[in-house]
Amino acid sequence: MSSTVLTETITLTIDGRACNGRRGQTILELAKDNGIDIPTLCHHPWLTNHGACRMCVVEVEGQRRLVTSCAAPAEDGQVVTTQSEKLSAMRQMTLELLFAERNHICPFCPVTGACELQDRAYDEGVTHTRYQYLFPILEVDSTNPFFVQDHNRCILCGRCVRACNEVVGQGTLNFGSRGTSQMVIADLGVPLGESSCISCGTCVDVCPTGALFDKRAPYFSKGEGLTRRAVICPDDDLGCSMNVVLRSGIIARAESREESPVNGPLLSRRSRYELLFEPTPRLTAPRMRNEAGELVEVSWDEALAAAAKALYANSADRDSEQAPVVGLVSGRLPRETLETFRGFIAETCGSGDVDTLFGPERQVRRAASHLFGDVRECGFEAIQEADVVLLVGFDPQKTHQVLGTWLARKRYNEQCKIISLNARQSEVAGLANIDIKPRRGSEHDVLLGLLHELNNLGHFGGRPEQAARDRWAPYNAERVAAEARISVRDLQRAAKMYAAAQKPVVLYGPGLGALGNPNLIGLLWDLVRYSGAQTADGAYRVRGFQSEANAAAAEELGLKGADPSTAGLIYVLQGDDPFEPQPELSDSLRRAETVILQASHEGRLMRYADIVLPSLRWCEREGTWVNVMGLTQVSEAATLPPAGVRPDDEVLAALAAGVAGEAAAAAEAAAAANGSTTES
Amino acid sequence: MSNKPMIASVWLGGCAGCHMSLLDIDERLLALLELADIGATPITDFKLGGFPQADVGLVEGAVCNTDNIRFLEEIREKSKFLVSFGDCAGWGCVPFMRNFFPLEQVMERGYIFTPSTVDGFIPDDEELPRQLEKVQPIRKFVPVDFHIPGCPPNADTIFYVVSELVQGRVPDSIPQPLLHFD
Known part of the structure; x- marks a missing residue:
């Protein structure tokens, strides 16, 4: 330990080794700092210590009883033993009592293989419990839309209760009753779905057993064989980051990243759960209006050619009388996409009218x-x-x-x-x-x-x-x-x-x-x-605070206003923004001669669109995000887009090439016409 | 008769999965037969004359009815070393699920309310074993000398424990990663 530590340094003997630490640390913390592992179950680094499970018991010389190291302050000169036959027997007994108390049936538990109770039992070599099973009849509460609380697997460690109170400050979960009838309850004992719960899922994150588990992919989302991608939540401009957890390329769940500079162990209901679901069908092929005015699926070639033609017809350098092209882009897209879009509207369409959908704010x-x-x-x-x-x-x-x-x-x-x-x-x-x-x-x-x-x-x-x-x-x-x-x-x-x-x-x-x-x-x-x-x-x-997650990046890029009310062509790059147009914008969209929409899912803007091009979803994009405080963070792509969907920059590049082709053809035609006039 | 140790096994309220896993030790069965004889298994249907005197008795399955108890007691008597084989025998596992309902409801569900049943009734012939009020692990009725958990236990785990036992060594516990409850 460095001598610059201002607090008082203390020395303990743990398992025969001299270990240094600071006054105020618990024995568990001090042991951990010195590389000595003490098994724990109710302890969690985000939470205060509770001393409920008695897994972390140690022997302290001169003390008659075993001490719970997570709750005991380390004192100078203590002689501590963390591994002994007596302790092992004690821990085994504790585990066996936990297994006997409620109905722990590992083979059909959704978190088997990723359960801390199981891990501790394996560590201690527990093969069975010597105690009589109580077979309590307990409820399974699945009233919350995103997770299930199964009291059969609860060991009353209180992690969820402490997380709900200390980390989230919500105070929905607490203990009800005492002794063997003690239960984790929501509010005054109502089902979770009817309680004050905000469904942030922090309790699920900290639960050591399968007493709380996600509904989305219960037998799929824990254990080995998972990959993780660090993604910036596109839902608000706080710039929260999270891990998207995948199995075989499929999203299993989202989890918080402790190292996140903004949100730490916290995630919102939006980012942990709601974002993972797709509320409307995915667009996987371009669509165009037919003669009857219905949007029908067409090939990419057909859609891109039609879009390029419309864009060329409305480009500013062709005819000054022409109503301008206006570009509207979702502010929930990475900086790179915003920049590409701005460049596309400026260079290909000769228009400076680019803004984000919530630009007016x-x-x-x-x-x-x-x-x-x-x-x-x-x-x-x-x-x-x-x-x-x-x-x-x-x-x-x-x-x-x-x-x-x-x-x-x-x-x-x-x-x-x-x-x-x-x-x-x-x-x-x-x-x-x-x-x-x-x-x-x-x-x-x-x-x-x-x-x-x-x-x-x-x-x-x-x-x-x-x-x-x-x-x-x-x-x-x-x-x-x-x-x-x-x-x-x-x-x-x-x-x-x-x-x-x-x-x-x-x-x-x-x-x-x-x-x-x-x-x-x-x-x-x-x-x-x-x-x-x-x-x-x-x-x-x-x-x-702004509605759009990347509002700061849009501001930096100078996306500062567009007037769609007189536009001839409106190009909307919506991505997966669940945007609902205000009446004014709806009117403009209706008035515009052509509306090109690039969106990931079916939505309300489609009713105004003449050409619809598929786009990426948040978890398929990589790029840079700037949060409300100006913090720049990079988001990884977690999943691959479905077949038929092309990356946005690729689509914009194809359109730019298409417009250039239109211009060249027009120039050629004009030259030919000129030639024929001079000849005659 | 050889004087090799005798292994005998049986299943009570189980699904036969643990025995399938026993077969999964594959060619190591031959190695095991070098060390011991296998006197009876549910696969032989006890045609050889009931449960033999055994050095190591393996019991799969939980205790669900009076017949299970009778059989279990006989096996205990005839086995020098009794092993609880798999999660049903040791922990309860799937057969335990009926413990959360009254027995009457369970029987009605099984014999009357199943979708394919017409004019169902709960059989009560004297010949039939009686269902217990609660399904129990085997140690509730007889002393058990060793527990192999797992649903089913891994073939490697079975081979490790059984080959140790027939060579006269009793493991303290099951080392990781062979120990698993699922």
Whole structure:
């Protein structure tokens, strides 16, 4: 151990070896650091120690009883034995009692071969149990859509309970009853599917036996012969990474990656479960409209030729009268794909009109920085250390679930208070200390009201200029509350709570951008600026989140706005984005002469498309992702696309070549026509 | 008669899978026959005159009915060293699944409510063995000297244990990776 360790160094003798460690470590941790393995079962590195299973018992000289090393603090000078006949007999007995207590029938358990109870029994050479079986009649709860809880295989180690409380902060799982009737229960003993469970699957991840297992591929997803691919979750702009676990090239499950810089052991329901399913049929062949106006399957050659023709006909350099080509691309695609698409629209179609599907949200933020002056927003650390979190138009439980989990955990540990200000029904409201739900359209007034109240409390000191104060002046709490149909007291309490905070943070979500009013974001910036809420490195304690996972990359690439309303041809590279068009975009799509759609699955945009080209799914792409904080990460491709689907860049290259071919043919025809005129 | 040790085996409430796995030791059967005689197996149907006096008795299957108990007790008496052979005999395994339902319901399910049954009834002839209320591992009724788990046990595991036993050595346990419960 290096001498730079500031904490007190202690020395123990473990199995006859001198082992160094720090005061405050448990015997188990210290032994592990020194390369000595002590068998464990209820211990898990993500969780606090519980001392429930008694597998990790050791002998400590001078102590009459065996000590559970996971829970016992290491003390200087202790003499510890981790392997002895007595200990082995004890561990065997513990295991045999566990096997006798409930109904452990390995041959038909979905996790056999990857079970920690089994592994410990093999280590100790257990071939049977000497005890009488109890044959308890226990329930199997399969009401959760994604996993099953089978009490027959539960050893009451409490890992799931601790994970649910300590890691997720959800507190759904706990112990019910005592002694032999003790059970892991959800809420007050309701089925999981009817409980407060958020289906994040962390409990399934930590379960040492088959008491909790995934429904997706129960006999397929554990044990040997699996491969893993590190993939960035394309669902939100947090940049969570996960392992896609495959057997024979087929997705078995998703698991968290502890080394992930953003989410660590956490995964959301979206990334662990929902993303793995395909809600609508996959597109594996191009489609085109026939004379009857129906989309029918055609060959790639036919579709590419038709698309190239349409693209050439609408290209800007042909005819200045021509309505422009507009490119819309999903922001849930890797940076490389966004860049290729931008290049394709610019070079092949001569158009600068390229944006992401949720581009207007980012546009609102840009408008706010024009109007209010840009602020440097804070990083994840500021959110982690916040004591009051003000959420504006943001429901992380729905859109940014891992962030929602952080907040839930902080709230569970009473490290923060939460104020939610959202006109829509939000899930985070259940966690909020103050939940303000104004009438839709009155958000602006409520924010002004909040500024007004904070100003009245003297929270802003001398920072705001008189003009700003005058602007807020009419918005007293009573007036705003009446206007927005909220409680005056809630608004005043929220202002007081925010003002009293040491390290408040304001988080706004895609919902705010979607309202299209840059003032809303600007007022939040004013709020933090006037409060002087800054981190040590000078960033303001405010952070906005976007709908699109790669919004930051799109911004960097300058995908800054396209007006599809007057477009002659709209090219939509949708990928597997579950995008639902707003009425305005639907109108534009209907108006455009030609719509080319490149998508992985059947979806609503198809009704506007003239030509549909198959595209890749998230797990088939590799590429670079930039998260909300600017962190760049690389995602691996996990699976191969099905037959008939071509990679997006290949399709775009074929189209570019097709358009060039059209241009050459046209030039030739023109030259021939010219030639014939000169001759005559 | 040779004076080689005698192996005899039997199955109770089991699926014969453990015996199939015994056959999976393949050409090593010949090596085993160098070391020991095999006196009776369920495959010989006990035509040789009941269960012989054996040095090593292998019992596959769980105890489900009164007949199983009677037979098991006889085997115990005639075997110097009794081995619980496979998960059913040692752990319970699939036959245990009926323990979670009342016996009456199990019998109705088997004899009356099966889809192909017409006018079904639960047989109660005196000649027939009685089903036990709960299926049990064999050690519930007789002392067992060694357990080989596995559903079925691996052929290598069987060969290792049985060849050790017939040579007069009793393993402490089964080493990894031969030890498995599935």
